[in-house]
Amino acid sequence: MNLRELTTIRVGGAAAEFFAPQTREQLIETARSVWATGDDWIALGGGSNLVVADEGVPGTVIHVVTRGIERLPGENLVLRVQAGESWDGLVAAAVEQGWAGIEALSGIPGSCGAAPIQNIGAYGQELSSTLVSIEFLDYLSGDFLRLPAAELGLGYRCSALKGGRAGIVISIDLELSQNADALSDPIDHAQLATALGVSVGDRLPVAQVRSAVLALRGAKGMLLDPADPDSASAGSFFTNPIVSLEFARSLPLDVPRWPVKNDSSTAANPRVTPLESYDPGRLSPTAVTVPGGMKLSAAWLIEHSGVARGFRLPGSRAAISSKHSLAIVNTGDATAAQVAELARYIQTRVLGAYGVVLQPEPVLVGVHV
DSSP: OBGGGGSTTOOOOBEEEEEOOSSHHHHHHHHHHHHHHTOOEEEESSSTTEEEOTTOEEEEEEEOOOOOEEEOSSSSEEEEEETTSBHHHHHHHHHHHTEESSGGGTTOOSBTTTHHHHTOEETTEEGGGTEEEEEEEETTTOOEEEEEGGGSOOBTTBOTTTTTOOEEEEEEEEEEEEOTTOBOSOOOOHHHHHHHTSOTTOOOBHHHHHHHHHHHHHHTTOSOOTTOGGGSEEEESBOOOEEOHHHHHHSOTTSOEEEOOSOEEEOOOTTTSOGGGOOTTOSSOOEEEOTTOEEEOHHHHHHHTTOOTTOBOTTOSEEEOSSOTTEEEEOSSOOHHHHHHHHHHHHHHHHHHHSOOOOBOSEEESOOO
């Protein structure tokens, strides 16, 4: 199976072995059988946050495609969702019922099982605010576990699962809310509030919020749309860096910044994470604690370091999206090597201009950025 057909950025070679078990029982059995061989393996969900090397995967790919959404009994509105369900399909189903809690996460591609790994978030909402627990098949022990959200180390685009705890998410439990008027959670993002014509903190029907979010994402090329060449991407390629207050004060005054609470977050500033400890081949960045840090806009840093929207290196088919500076897009038959080359170029420009090391957001398999 050629993995470029299963990733939204459409790069990557073939897997040596490929399985797509259809039920949760088959998924568990397949994973344990693959692990027993000792061969290398990866789990693949919707392929929206993944960049695979042109050489492919020498081991086994387990494609998680299990489906099912059920409401659990009890007073609270808790949904158990199988890992292979489409995330946006889940949001659409919840909004149709008038349930609140994930409406601002509309349009995010990928599968539900991948959502806690990345702790997906957008427009003022994060998965961590609704996630109750996950069913998890642990690679080291082979045990089938239920892990509470509090044990997952959820932070800004990171989790213990992304940070190194190996295994496969089998299902997720989410607690949503409902009210007679099908109102959303309070709007907690200025851009979304502006698009809706309301103030931050206001509440609107969840369907109206979903429509506005989809329009905003579509304008940035962040919806899966075969007619939009800017949608052939892995989403935002870099996380917004979180730096120390001291370093933030050293930056030019026009650099956008927002205070963040004490958090175990990705520090992409070499004065916080020394360059000698920065390994560009890591699958995920090192998580460090940045007390009272400041979040910077990666998109602003990219644009103001001289990398414009639509930019591409000579002879390359990988380019910056014409709609959104954070996305690297495949303009047609790009290779993973070209995507990585452009990403490294961007990192070099931002580091030279502002002293900040941008960290990649997608999972990189055999790709070095």
